[in-house]
Amino acid sequence: MLTKQQELFLQMIREFAEKEVKPLAAEIDETERFPSETVEKMARIGLLGIPIPTEYGGAGGDNVLYSMAVEELSRVCGTTGVILSAHTSLCCAPILEHGTEEQKRNYLPKLASGEWLGAFGLTEPNAGTDAAGQQTIAIREGDEYVINGSKIFITNAGPAHVYIVFAMTDKSQGTRGITAFIVEKDTPGFTVGKKEKKLGIRASATAELIFENCRIPAVNMLGAEGKGFGIAMKTLDGGRIGIAAQALGIAQGAMDETVRYTKERKQFGKSIAAFQNTQFQLADLETKIQASRLLVRSAASKKDRKEAYSVDAAMAKLFAAETAMEVTTKAVQFHGGDGYTREYPVERMMRDAKITEIYEGTSEVQRMVIAGNLLR
């Protein structure tokens, strides 16, 4: 049951996705080109600051609206969905939730207006799921920190202006020695390295961040020294709502294509939608998509109500990601040979779906979060 406000938002975001995002989806996948023009259009209508309060230049919306935006964009283009998700959940949210008043005033208006895009750097070659194994270090020198090390697989790296970066400030303290920093694009000693060639979400910029004696002012520390690990984990809890919404959108997009295709495609003298095998499989997939949607919206609205939502977000991401993989794989199967070609969007959706089981916590991590809460 949607509120009137949510209905009006859906009307807008669907039209935007259909008219502005969908026409580019195949081309940017093919060429691996970051869709800057789409990001500009999104900025113009306020999509880059949906859950940011108006006092910091945002739209003053909530996480349910934000999840609806990621879903609808991903329904036509998984890449566009993750650009928004990484920006909002992984960069704007930690500044809003952990930043000082000065940091919020410095960064949020430009991020929410889309003048700046945001990114988040936690993963390292030796610190993936085991995020505590950070090797990037930050040493305090007077009013500055000197950062050395590197990050990999960073979404929006390059186009982004603001990066939330995690580094060890005290190795002896383990996870309690990790600190979060806000790093700006043009800081000397900070460069964006090699761009990855990926299976899916190929137009999203995924690259390495390299820090060589990168000096940042101590006022750019986000939260207190040693509190970085907690900030990272909380940020990823929120990020999972975004990725769950992305997975949900990809699944819905593949379902839309499959419904259309199975009604049109004729074999043995009738549409393949007339076969019970098709009908029963579609019914099961549609049920899983709707279940994913309810999990996503429930996690988002718990976050909006400031209730604990970590387990809800993990369940939403786990279920939506696995549903996306199942729906898109079966969508290709329903399309037969057509589905395997780039003439039809379902093979792209299948490639895009896979990452949702991996990034911002693999499906295995989500199961650890859910079971850990259950058995504690």
Added chain:
Amino acid sequence: MLKAPLKNRKMKIIVCIKQVPDTTEIKLDPVKGTLIREGVPSIMNPDDKGGLELALQLKERHGAEVTVVTMGPPQAEAILREAFAMGVDRAILLSDRKFAGADTLATSNTLAGALRKLEYDLIITGRQAIDGDTAQVGPQIAELLDLPQVTYVEGISPAQAMPLASTPEGIVFSVKKATEEGYEHLEVAAPCLMTVLSSAEKPRYMSVRGIVEAFDKPMTMWGFDDLDVDESRIGLNGSPTRVARSFGKTMKSAGSVHEVEPEQAVELIINKLREKYIL
């Protein structure tokens, strides 16, 4: 109506909008041959939305207060909220059982009855609504209010030497009007009425903040008692039009689109005509 020059005040624009079924989504009942209206989404009429976009652009460039007015059932509130989310300042819903069953003349009388109570330099309506396609309401309002009117407007162009001038007599608009042959550039003194085409400008998207705040804005509701209009001229009683019969159009084939060079196009057309034994 306002005749004063713009000095020390904001220009006032009123846009008349209508909620219509999205006719691109309407299907025919194959058995009864009637329109299936159930489940068809309601939208803001496209020409009206084009007019609203022109009004909002005038507001951005020159400063203006933009008001939208619609006549309809309470559900028509939806397009007023949409208009708020696009950036209008004020929205008025004309809703009363007495307004029901109106043809274009009774509708124009009702709208004029509301407009007489409001201040304006410019009234904008869409050229026509996609559910009726009459293109009568805009011109009828202009006649009822005794205003100069320009129909088929595509632009109130800022590229003009005098896009918007304020003379001692008031405001003058420079207007681009579409004709069958091309365009006419006209100048028209306020207060006036223009009917606008959906092709005028691509309407903006509602902004996220606009949507978030749209439902907190006060919407004005006016019934019959709030208007300056004779009861015999509105609703079913004020409607001289009677629909004698409705029937479906015979379907023509969709045709085909070929994007080719002129030489190839000539060849293609000749071959088609030969195929059909016309040549």
